[in-house]
Amino acid sequence: MQKRLRCSLHDIENMLSPYSYIIHIHRAFLVNMNFITQVSGNAAGYKLQLFGSDKVLPVSKANEPAFRERVLDRQEK
Numbered sequence: 204m205q206k207r208l209r210c211s212l213h214d215i216e217n218m219l220s221p222y223s224y225i226i227h228i229h230r231a232f233l234v235n236m237n238f239i240t241q242v243s244g245n246a247a248g249y250k251l252q253l254f255g256s257d258k259v260l261p262v263s264k265a266n267e268p269a270f271r272e273r274v275l276d277r278q279e280k
Contacts, residue, residue: 226273229263236274 208215216233219225224262234253241252249262249270262270 218225226266226270228270229261230265232260234260239274250265 212227212231212233216227219233225233226236227233228251232250238254239251240254243250243252243259243264245277246267250266251260251262252258253260260275
């Protein structure tokens with residue numbers, strides 16, 4: 204079920220801030236880190252695949268440092 208919201212992604216990100224597993228990866232995407240099934244790419248650019256979807260989502264250069272800190276470093280531990 205899809206539901207359309209009339210607010211900015213920034214507002215949604217603020218509403219979801221108590222949930223540490225939600226991460227902003229691109230100006231158009233917030234993702235649940237628990238649903239990331241595959242990370243491909245390198246420092247030049249990362250792409251994600253999520254559980255239950257065949258779409259590949261990009262990680263923007265602006266959001267890459269936070270992504271690396273919260274997702275990649277977590278996987279290495």
